[in-house]
Amino acid sequence: MAAARALLLLLAALGPAAAVWPQPLRQLSPPAAARCPLPPGRFRFSYAAGSAVGPGCAVLDEAFQRYRALIFGAARPAGEARGEGSGRGAPTLFGICAERVTVCGSPAGLETFSQLVGRDENGTYYVNETEIVDFPRFPHRGLLLDTSRHYLPLKAILQTLDVMAYNKLNVFHWHIVDDPSFPYESFTFPELSKQGAFNAMTHVYTASDVQAVIEYARLRGIRVIAEFDTPGHTLSWGPGAPDLLTPCYLGKDPSGTYGPINPILNSTYQFVTSLFQEVGAVFPDYFLHLGGDEVDFTCWKSNPQIRAFMEEMGFGEDYTKLESFYIQRLLDIISSLGKGYMVWQEVFDNGAKVRPDTIIHVWKNSPPYKEEMANVTKAGYRALLSAPWYLNRISYGQDWMAAYQVEPLDFTGSPEQKDLVIGGEACMWGEYVDVTNLAPRLWPRAGAVAERLWSNATVRNLQDAYVRLASFRCELLRRGVQAQPLFVGYCDHEFDGF
Amino acid sequence: MAAARALLLLLAALGPAAAVWPQPLRQLSPPAAARCPLPPGRFRFSYAAGSAVGPGCAVLDEAFQRYRALIFGAARPAGEARGEGSGRGAPTLFGICAERVTVCGSPAGLETFSQLVGRDENGTYYVNETEIVDFPRFPHRGLLLDTSRHYLPLKAILQTLDVMAYNKLNVFHWHIVDDPSFPYESFTFPELSKQGAFNAMTHVYTASDVQAVIEYARLRGIRVIAEFDTPGHTLSWGPGAPDLLTPCYLGKDPSGTYGPINPILNSTYQFVTSLFQEVGAVFPDYFLHLGGDEVDFTCWKSNPQIRAFMEEMGFGEDYTKLESFYIQRLLDIISSLGKGYMVWQEVFDNGAKVRPDTIIHVWKNSPPYKEEMANVTKAGYRALLSAPWYLNRISYGQDWMAAYQVEPLDFTGSPEQKDLVIGGEACMWGEYVDVTNLAPRLWPRAGAVAERLWSNATVRNLQDAYVRLASFRCELLRRGVQAQPLFVGYCDHEFDGF
Numbered sequence: 004m005a006a007a008r009a010l011l012l013l014l015a016a017l018g019p020a021a022a023v024w025p026q027p028l029r030q031l032s033p034p035a036a037a038r039c040p041l042p043p044g045r046f047r048f049s050y051a052a053g054s055a056v057g058p059g060c061a062v063l064d065e066a067f068q069r070y071r072a073l074i075f076g077a078a079r080p081a082g083e084a085r086g087e088g089s090g091r092g093a094p095t096l097f098g099i100c101a102e103r104v105t106v107c108g109s110p111a112g113l114e115t116f117s118q119l120v121g122r123d124e125n126g127t128y129y130v131n132e133t134e135i136v137d138f139p140r141f142p143h144r145g146l147l148l149d150t151s152r153h154y155l156p157l158k159a160i161l162q163t164l165d166v167m168a169y170n171k172l173n174v175f176h177w178h179i180v181d182d183p184s185f186p187y188e189s190f191t192f193p194e195l196s197k198q199g200a201f202n203a204m205t206h207v208y209t210a211s212d213v214q215a216v217i218e219y220a221r222l223r224g225i226r227v228i229a230e231f232d233t234p235g236h237t238l239s240w241g242p243g244a245p246d247l248l249t250p251c252y253l254g255k256d257p258s259g260t261y262g263p264i265n266p267i268l269n270s271t272y273q274f275v276t277s278l279f280q281e282v283g284a285v286f287p288d289y290f291l292h293l294g295g296d297e298v299d300f301t302c303w304k305s306n307p308q309i310r311a312f313m314e315e316m317g318f319g320e321d322y323t324k325l326e327s328f329y330i331q332r333l334l335d336i337i338s339s340l341g342k343g344y345m346v347w348q349e350v351f352d353n354g355a356k357v358r359p360d361t362i363i364h365v366w367k368n369s370p371p372y373k374e375e376m377a378n379v380t381k382a383g384y385r386a387l388l389s390a391p392w393y394l395n396r397i398s399y400g401q402d403w404m405a406a407y408q409v410e411p412l413d414f415t416g417s418p419e420q421k422d423l424v425i426g427g428e429a430c431m432w433g434e435y436v437d438v439t440n441l442a443p444r445l446w447p448r449a450g451a452v453a454e455r456l457w458s459n460a461t462v463r464n465l466q467d468a469y470v471r472l473a474s475f476r477c478e479l480l481r482r483g484v485q486a487q488p489l490f491v492g493y494c495d496h497e498f499d500g501f
Numbered sequence: 502m503a504a505a506r507a508l509l510l511l512l513a514a515l516g517p518a519a520a521v522w523p524q525p526l527r528q529l530s531p532p533a534a535a536r537c538p539l540p541p542g543r544f545r546f547s548y549a550a551g552s553a554v555g556p557g558c559a560v561l562d563e564a565f566q567r568y569r570a571l572i573f574g575a576a577r578p579a580g581e582a583r584g585e586g587s588g589r590g591a592p593t594l595f596g597i598c599a600e601r602v603t604v605c606g607s608p609a610g611l612e613t614f615s616q617l618v619g620r621d622e623n624g625t626y627y628v629n630e631t632e633i634v635d636f637p638r639f640p641h642r643g644l645l646l647d648t649s650r651h652y653l654p655l656k657a658i659l660q661t662l663d664v665m666a667y668n669k670l671n672v673f674h675w676h677i678v679d680d681p682s683f684p685y686e687s688f689t690f691p692e693l694s695k696q697g698a699f700n701a702m703t704h705v706y707t708a709s710d711v712q713a714v715i716e717y718a719r720l721r722g723i724r725v726i727a728e729f730d731t732p733g734h735t736l737s738w739g740p741g742a743p744d745l746l747t748p749c750y751l752g753k754d755p756s757g758t759y760g761p762i763n764p765i766l767n768s769t770y771q772f773v774t775s776l777f778q779e780v781g782a783v784f785p786d787y788f789l790h791l792g793g794d795e796v797d798f799t800c801w802k803s804n805p806q807i808r809a810f811m812e813e814m815g816f817g818e819d820y821t822k823l824e825s826f827y828i829q830r831l832l833d834i835i836s837s838l839g840k841g842y843m844v845w846q847e848v849f850d851n852g853a854k855v856r857p858d859t860i861i862h863v864w865k866n867s868p869p870y871k872e873e874m875a876n877v878t879k880a881g882y883r884a885l886l887s888a889p890w891y892l893n894r895i896s897y898g899q900d901w902m903a904a905y906q907v908e909p910l911d912f913t914g915s916p917e918q919k920d921l922v923i924g925g926e927a928c929m930w931g932e933y934v935d936v937t938n939l940a941p942r943l944w945p946r947a948g949a950v951a952e953r954l955w956s957n958a959t960v961r962n963l964q965d966a967y968v969r970l971a972s973f974r975c976e977l978l979r980r981g982v983q984a985q986p987l988f989v990g991y992c993d994h995e996f997d998g999f
Binding site for chain 1: 631650651652654657682699700702703704708752757855893895896897899931932933934935937938940941978983984985986987988989991992993995996997998999
């Protein structure tokens with residue numbers, strides 16, 4: 004989103020520097036910073052004169068209301084909230100210090116501002132004078148949720164989008180379907196979820212759910228990139244899509260089990276074209292994530308028709324060629340739909356011809372991901388890093404630190420190669436995660452990835468990060484987020500939503 | 502509790518054997534088991550004729566109401582709930598199958614019964630004919646919560662007690678104070694929590710909170726054993742108890758920091774006597790947990806008065822002798838108060854003379870806990886196992902299996918030694934746990950420990966346990982418990998309390 008990449012300039016307020024997460028590019032306060040009180044009843048957000056946008060810009064109008072509620076909570080006087088955004092001009096914050104409190108930019112600037120607001124012992128809200136110049140280091144700062152291994156209710160996804168915005172994460176990678184279940188309700192192929200969801204009534208995303216996610220995200224400066232992973236990871240597609248999957252054989256007879264998508268039938272490509280036509284229209288982002296990872300060749304190898312096709316095509320015993328044959332046709336279909344694509348690294352590793360604007364998603368740790376980052380960018384493709392950020396993999400203690408210490412550009416390559424790294428994504432795969440443990444497992448751990456992708460490469464001090472992240476986590480509790488503790492201690496406002 | 506150790510005899514109902522967690526000693530259903538419908542409007546719990554207890558027994562009267570609500574949930578007709586417990590005789594369940602549905606025993610029997618109730622496709626509640634004989638393998642089946650490293654609100658403790666009862670765990674080990682904070686409001690020494698709690702207003706347990714925990718637990722067949730760990734783990738006691746802790750020295754001068762309780766002052770023992778007088782009265786269980794673990798000698802070694810005392814006593818350089826000197830006096834004080842005690846294994850390891858009825862709590866893994874179990878029981882003391890059940894230590898994947906596969910009696914020793922193992926406790930230490938992640942980290946993982954301590958030693962099949970535990974976890978969700986998933990899948994009733 005353009006908004007999240009804009010320069011933020013905050014002329015606000017500060018005494019002892021208020022901790023902001025993720026840390027801004029530059030944050031200064033004068034030696035004798037003025038303290039500016041913010042009485043909830045008189046405080047207004049409004050657009051500055053000369054702004055490129057003004058009232059009617061839904062993203063900012065609604066962000067004004069949201070951040071007023073976040074900052075003042077129950078202290079917001081009834082009926083006051085609707086006053087926001089009725090002025091004119093560039094997005095500007097006016098407290099009672101009037102022109103001295105100004106923010107140019109985007110909802111991300113409002114988030115920064117909200118983190119600067121303090122409350123003194125008398126309950127008075129204030130900001131201390133400070134100047135912030137901010138800009139994200141990487142444009143793609145994502146979070147992957149997996150709604151196939153466990154279904155996540157709509158409300159849990161929306162809550163996650165809220166917290167992503169608090170962390171200035173701006174891409175929701177929706178790994179919506181996979182082997183275990185197909186919760187996406189397709190209007191072209193309604194049988195997919197009818198047969199493939201855990202429960203076709205209760206464990207599905209309707210068209211209106213999907214629209215709600217996309218719009219909720221948009222208002223928070225977050226893109227939604229849907230992943231429909233093929234040709235592997237598709238077992239749940241089988242019951243609702245006859246002949247789509249490869250029948251596996253035991254000796255000379257079908258065993259009754261199925262493997263990856265059957266790449267040798269024309270009907271497969273007709274199906275894929277229709278499905279992605281729908282998906283490409285439903286998800287407005289230019290990019291689709293096409294998956295392409297972990298294709299198991301066992302079933303293909305067992306199937307006599309597949310083996311005959313391999314021989315016919317001269318693929319020998321190299322099933323990666325068959326995989327690339329499928330992928331190549333898929334990529335051409337997506338291109339013909341006018342969409343761009345992201346793929347997991349195997350697509351690149353196996354030598355499929357991808358378009359120059361393809362994003363290669365690096366997720367494997369063997370070979371070491373740094374080698375893959377070097378190879379992908381050397382080949383001239385854009386790279387997106389997730390390998391060190393599989394946050395579903397938990398360990399005892401402060402494991403956010405390992406995620407935090409990653410340096411995405413720490414690989415052998417030219418400056419031009421480094422420029423091809425567009426960012427990264429924290430991944431929360433769903434084998435052991437559902438709505439019961441999603442929030443505490445994500446937050447504040449995913450915040451470590453968020454700061455790595457937003458802040459300057461030099462922002463790496465663990466002690467300093469600990470202090471700011473612990474403080475940010477307390478703010479998350481105040482906002483109702485079930486974020487787990489970093490270590491021993493307490494917050495003034497503990498979590499009470501249980 | 503006598504109740505939880507009683508023989509349970511359930512004549513209820515079953516077709517395909519209903520999964521019960523923890524698995525009963527014996528569960529049989531006839532080849533053609535009758536299905537007995539349970540219409541919520543007509544179903545009654547009542548006491549059987551000839552029962553040792555009858556209406557007015559609060560534990561059973563209230564359990565009847567609780568389990569009616571748990572079984573039928575919203576289906577309970579308004580005004581019906583109060584009808585329970587108004588009959589006479591031994592605790593008996595009457596469904597519309599009348600005398601054919603009978604339970605003798607305790608709230609634990611009601612729990613078993615509640616797990617046998619199913620609901621068919623028409624929404625009709627039923628039990629299938631079955632016979633259950635049940636009895637716990639070990640009498641002490643505990644769970645430790647740590648309310649010092651993070652404060653846990655009263656409501657979270659009560660919710661935990663509910664789920665303990667569902668798992669037939671019967672001892673709540675309340676590690677109430679420790680180095681980081683002192684949330685227990687003492688009426689003898691109010692300064693302890695005023696100075697030592699994270700927040701003396703919001704992060705404390707008042708006398709009424711403590712009473713609420715004890716009574717809530719009692720009604721669920723759960724004992725509350727409080728731990729006031731000394732002489733180490735007491736840093737939070739210092740600010741509210743002048744001269745209690747040992748001043749540490751840097752060279753010839755006090756450094757301003759403090760170490761363990763000062764064992765060389767008479768005032769220490771006056772304080773300890775008064776505090777435990779109060780604690781022994783507040784917590785009615787015969788046993789107190791006195792801690793005694795991990796005493797760091799650095800501070801004692803730095804202090805010239807302590808060193809002089811060591812010389813005077815002829816302890817040489819052996820500070821374990823000083824530790825045992827303190828512990829010995831503490832144990833004598835507790836005995837004089839008419840209470841029994843549990844201690845962490847170091848007290849035994851260091852050779853303190855403990856009473857024959859002392860429970861030695863085995864928690865260390867080096868040396869291997871099996872050696873310690875052998876040593877403790879060889880010396881004739883009762884042993885309680887926690888070493889393999891530190892559930893705060895998480896790892897990726899199905900780590901409940903390791904907890905489940907523990908066999909508490911798998912150590913070298915005579916049958917008489919094995920008889921001295923009274924059970925075990927799952928421990929949830931609080932370094933990384935507070936109310937935001939307590940429930941998903943505990944449940945259903947602590948259920949693995951619960952079955953190990955309740956069911957026969959031969960109940961060890963992991964596949965079978967997986968199926969029953971996954972099913973039990975779905976039932977926990979239905980009851981509103983934020984229990985995390987074991988693996989990929991779904992429940993008909995997902996968690997919706999977020």
